[in-house]
Amino acid sequence: MFQNWTYLAVLLVGLCCWTSAVIGAKDDPITDPIEVKALQEIKKSLIDVNKNLSSWNRGDPCTSNWTGVLCFNTTKEDGYQHVRELQLLNLNLSGELSPELGRLSYLEILDFMWNNISGAIPKEIGNIKSLVLLLLNGNQLTGSLPEELGYLPNLDRIQIDQNHISGPLPKSFANLNKTKHFHMNNNSISGQIPPELSRLPMLVHFLLDNNNLKGYLPPEFSRLPSLLILQLDNNNFEGTTIPASYSNMSKLLKLSLRNCSLQGQIPDLSRIPKLGYLDLSSNQLNGTIPPGKLSSNITSINLSNNRLTGTIPANYSDFPKLQRLLIANNSLNGSVSSTLWQSRTLNANETLTLDFENNNLSNISGSSDLPANVTLWLRGNPLCSNTNLVNLCGSKSDIESNMQRSAYNPLECRPQSCPSSYEYSRTSPVSCFCAAPLLVGYRLKSPGFSYFHQYKTTFEDYITSGLNLHPYQLDIESFMWIKGPRLSMYLKFFPVYEVNNKTSHVFNDSEVRRIRAMFTGWDIPDSDLFGPYELLNFTLLEPYQHVFPSSPKSGISRGVLVGVILGGIAVAVTLSAIVSLFIVRFYMRDYHPISKRRHCEYLKSWEYLCFSRDSSS
Template structure:
């Protein structure tokens, strides 16, 4: 570059610095409005300054002319086509001005902590192809305008808290390009709109883990390209069945309807020749397994925990790809067919395979059955316990086929956390963070390289077990990224609840590192979902993309003319930039000083005293608040906002800047923790996400305070609603509903949290009720991470100081200090007894468990039932519920059921009770006390926060700060029981 180039560059720089923008001003204003509504604690958006995002290299902002809509081609200003703010620890909410980004094609804010609702203005973005909002804390309903985006290809709102119905605007004429509807793990309710069946191009329909009701629309079978229907864990109506038409979808790869309250018979799937994954487990299906030709691609069939009868279809035995067959806990009978196990995947025994036929009525094997010889060979498991066959000479002691097992679930099959290593031979290890490239990718074999690490997750695959498909998956990724097969390796592999399959992939360069253009190409392939869809592996999630940086290279010799020119340019640019920065910094400093003065003044008025004895921490996975934000939310910790206090400190009701109501626990005195302990507690709380668990919104730890910020649960604790102070007594059906929701929350902690968690303080004051009287389990202050399988013995326990609440405390845990999942089961059993009797666990020196045991044995259970529900329970259900509660409270943990077994029994009791009701009990206004509930709602709407008891508010009870329903004990700390 000569001197003329230097002058031109300088002039252009000054031109830009003086504010002559080349980006459409309205779009710039939209991004600046977004910046104002976002919390950016890590300052990733610090360079969003000026008025030219396209020319100023703003973080995550891209302006690609080839992505412009046709109406803007040839425009004399630049337009924003992509906003990429993936995993930047952002909070706050989405600004309405987003609707002004008329050229945007990709909007990606996944894996942050955004709250608030999706703005209706998004309906203006007619060029939008990818709308990626997964993994936030968004609330509200889906705006109908979402269904009016003609270019939308992928809608991902999964793993948020969005409620309401799916808009009827989701029609083919409105969404002609939609391929992927990923709306799982929210709180969507109502029926599935039949209009979804008109979507011409939709391939993936993921609606699992919501609160959907109604029936399954037969119209879904009309979608000509539908490959995946995944609706697990919804609550469809009691007359909901699986439409027979679902078995005739020629494009169907996966049908997953686990735990959907479905009845009727199993469809004939002979018209689904590509079907690879079928899960209809945990329903109420009856009738036989259709004896029709099934897809040879079927690798996984799960019909467990239904009421299916008759014989196993011999056609199942002919499926060559079958790896995973679970038919346990049905009414199947006769002999196991002889060809079962003859398929290549099972018979070869080279990969992990499972056949679980436990708890049926099988009497024998047909002649020549392959299963007998498969048990114990290779990695194939066969289980038949609980059948008439497994008696006498075939008892568990004599026949390995008859040994009972509870491990027959998909997540327990295979080697978890498997690490795939390369043959490094005699190579010298590379200095961290570099790695030896796979030998086949290196001409000289021993070669260090800087790989790219991509974290991804398969969210709806169509295989039973991954093990046989590892190499096929590597080839698929390599082809999709235009790399050689030996440039791709799997570093970690882990099954997650869902089920999902998470992994880290290593992408190796052919040299030491990928150059900048190649890195950008690979990133774009992942972030824009340019890797073609694979029928077997299904949709994937893009979680993170990490580049291993190459060390700087030293160069010898003098400076070239180009280097000198670069220095001159740098100096000139620095002068311009420094001037601009000084102006910005000065303005910010003045605003900061003003805010500081205002906050100090207000703090002085409110007599706020702040401690300065603890170091600050940063936890990037949850929202971090400043002390000033917490003070503002609570009117500077006004006594009017104080809703409770206990051993931890005080609890305040608050309202955040975005309008969200929260409960803020502010530590005091001995409750302060070291930074490491407090960080661990936050990480634990942030790890759990379930509709029956209270969610952590964020925390404050600025070196002077320790606060935890929770969602505010409007109707307070179960303890209050069972007390004499309750304004509306709970009838039997509602109590059963609350028990069921609580069990689901605890079941999630024990089996689906990663890693599992033992609550350690299950009690009525730690079960909260929302506006629909749905239960949410709260207060993990005493929780412990469960041990890994095999840790300290087969059952897995934690040796720990005994903590908990008298009356709810597991006596075995009290004696041995060994905390297990059965410790929570005991406490939950006490909760069930409190729900039945309305009594306290310990009252006037009497132990509730003992009192109920005596009454039950004497046949006088009705005499101690809470008088407020005497006329609202079926006698048979009461008896079954009492037995279940007492089984949970057995002295020996081995005699107690697991929380999964408790949950299953409660679901059956709930449905038995519900069958006598006039409408869905999930709608609290339909369970026999609508008038009283409306009164309670009217009371709540007239107050900023409900304070159900003048002395003990809902929030005080919510977080375990009160150990009694007596209002005089509101300041009593939670009891730490240590044997003496």
């Protein structure tokens, strides 16, 4: 019996040593310890009222599903994994951004969009040379833009819009040779636009509307080889004229300089071959409207609230895509040609609005009968003394706002409703198909049109092809124009009806990750018509919440649970070994030799061999 106990003791001690070795291996760091410490400091600087970052207290960032922390799948040459993305959008975080962000030296996406974070942008972010997307829009950030941000060699997009950033634009931004998107609207950025920015070879979108910019419009911007959108509304360039060189912006799609205190004449923009949207309203522009014919792509012309004279150019009747011609509150004279609405055949989804109020227009040449989807406002012109035109001279109605609202068509399906988090797809080719959608808040930041109904089908094809989905998988639940003008949408994406001949009511996990990554990585290709977009939220219903858990349901992660279990085993094994030792010693204490000739010789640890040397042996 003693021998059995000693063998068991040896086995238990060996198991204890093995378990300790396993647990020690589990504790070996996977993520670079410098980055782990940096993440801990980042968390300390934030106020997380909803405890969305509670997972940051457990395990390893790259293996324990820390909320919003995405790592590279492989280790680097230093033997560690590194953080590739910090996706913390829309988590109701406040507090401040920690300078320790600069220690995430392999980071490519830094996303704190749509939180309540205050304080300044840390200059240490300029140390992250791998950074591609800097997304800080929709917070309460203050202070000036750090010069250090101008030395990020791989930056593709900087979004700091809808904050309280002040101070000038750093001249160092002229070094951002890979940056395509400058989205800095709705801040308090002041001073002059540095002409050095005209050296940026990849700049596509320059959105700085609703700031405190002043000085002059850099004529050097005409040299920007890739610029598609120049949007500077609601700044104060008092006494400044629109540079004539802007006529040479060969790729420009949208020029929006509304309410900028601009003076002088409108340059001839007819040489811009694809210009689709022109807004020069609410300035102090004078002279006549240039007679050169604008691009046939033009959808919107807004020259209202200026000091323009002369007549409406005859070629304004020949724009096949025109949705809006707004020239109210000027001093235009002459006649209104009926060819503006008679030269086009509008389909049911097309709309044309002509606002000519408060000018000196004397008559309508041609028929004043308007198609159903054409709106003409003429109040405040001499021609309104003609009693035959009284129906065109009333006050503006809500007809235009009604046309801008989205229509919701409820489905007529069987009485029993879908289970919770599921709903009927209105766009599925299978009637009353019940599935769990992905919910996406989405916004077009600078669209190239004024009315969406005409382009709704085009948009559905654009967004689904960009996501590699079928058009019927998208349901535009609603849309609404907001100040900017910007177009907000609420999108629902449904799974395909059948996968491998089996009905599918949910997306699989990998597809959820892929679709979300397309939005958060800005991997959907840009569109000339729809312009830049932004993700407002990506909502996961119950069937998908495990894919991106923002607040872990259980109080312990899988890695920690394994460690606890192994630790418990180790403790149990150790205690068993100690008890076994005491038992063996207890029995050895009570043992008395029967014969003096009987000897016990020690052979090895925990084992004795006992034998007799009497005469009969």
